[in-house]
Amino acid sequence: MEDPRLRAEFHRAFDAVVPPAPWLAGSVRQGLRERGPAVPTRPALRTNWLAPAVALLLAIAIVATLIYVARSQAQRTIPVLPPRQGQGPDGCPQWITANSGGGSGQSSATMANASTGWFNGALRTTDGGTHWRDVSPPAMRADAPRGSGERPYPPGYVEFFLDSTHAWVARTYGSAATCFDHVSVFATSDGGLTWDESAPVIAAVQADTTMQMQLSFVDPLHGWLLMNAGGRLVADYFLYSSMDGGRHWKQDSQLKDLPPCSGLAFIPQTPGYLSCKSYASTPTLNVTRDGGKTWNSMRLPISAGSGYSVQSSVFFDQDRGVLWLSAQIYEGNSPRSSNFLIATTDGGRTWQQAGDFPQGYPMAVAFLDTNNFWALISEGKVAPALYQTNDGGKSWAVLTRDLPPWQFGSSRLLFIDQRTGFMFGPSQQLGQAPSTWLVTSDGGRMWKEVHPQVS
């Protein structure tokens, strides 16, 4: 049964009077230390006539069961299949090597502070982006084919970086029978010095030749893994969750018949979001409020146009988030690209248009908090302009039109505070340094270009 109005009423009624209790975890911890036993005790077994009788009956039952099973197995064998190993049949995705060609696709970086951060391919920097080191787990490459080169990346490789020391990478393994037999997730909590490999995650996806995955962690322990068959207009998505830092995973839910979905984002204390490309006239966002077990499709408040995509989304806490949405608006037969900023302050229950982008075409956007955004805007000139807003998109000011000449086509923007920001381009290949890396320490007026390299 669902009654969104009643649910919202409950939240309004009690969020106003139940204060957050951030001290509670410490208080409970102290109480457990003071009053809890060191080892949970079990009640002593009573040694009267009943226990031996029960034990004897149990033993008889076990023996009888074993005899029955043995007789059944003589007639019918039920195989228990462990994860299978193998390179996979012909046509399976290949390893990404230096000779694979093509770009690395979407480029993403996570900077924990001005000096330490991560880039595609589990590259890590501790000097603000000049030098990068591949800290990916060696075990990930244990079955790399001969001649793959120095640092190949396995099929299905995905990654997620939480902070300066916690990161996860995942890959698929095939077998003789299938391209996608199971997934392994590797986790590090020391910046890539050591990695733990998860128990095999058996792939529920029926994929032909491409499986796509996304990883998202909200803290060192709680994370989600989303899998789907790739290269399709619509597909089923399978969501798995982990509560132990990625060492074990269980399947939570299945979302059926979705268009291409990216932007899996979970935030502490729920909700979680999955943004999907929509071919309908109204864009939607899939939201879960139970950690991924059930999902509702929410309509976003943009009504005109077709072919919506969520370009970027940031959720600052369980209540507040911002989306950058782009759409194709058809005027006659000609599509015109339009871009929208929409925001939520109630955990995604309702969304409002936050503001407008400056005139021109947004190429990259950075969201620091609900008020402070930066946008790289193409104004039809050689180089784009960098704008900033301090009021959530209602008004914008130009910071600079004097950026160093480079290819801005696939650039990304990232700000970690009001003053420190990064602008970078994609790498040529997974595991290679970003093509360009610019740093600002004055909020975006002046930028310094460094020449990143992998050592």
Place this chain on the structure above:
Amino acid sequence: MAVQPATLSLVQAAKQGDDSAFEALLEPLLQQAYRLAFVMLHDHHAAEDAVQEAALKAWRKVSQLREGSDMRPWFLSIVANQCRTARRSRWWSVLRTATPEGTSHPADDAVLEGLELRTALRGMAPDKRLVLVLHWYLDLPLDEVAGVIGTSAHAAESRLLRATNELKRRMEAHRGRP
């Protein structure tokens, strides 16, 4: 760089007496537990005490937790039971009269807006209040609500439906008063 194969899950570690593992399991649930306790007991201090006691009881009963089972309904059922115990002891030890909200000091709009629902909820039996809070405030799906109250999902849905209808009737009646 060493690669260590995965060994113990948090649940296994907690069952073997690893209090850090138990705390890691419990911590994500504490805020919801606190909200549940507050709504059931209407008192911040009592809510904190109930969550503390429930955490201690959960620690002592962690050996009963099955591998792969959901921690949240298991722990919230302990919290709900603790609230029940707290209510009974308070009933006998302290004579309480219902303290009307909104009469002690001026409250802001957000607090006043929810007064009708909170008042209606307080007038309902605790077991009905529990299912309403679990589903509509803590956003638990029906199977988890069933896990907390110890029934089937079908029975939980029936109980929730009856409680929701009663809540709405109470709120309508409250609106009708001058």
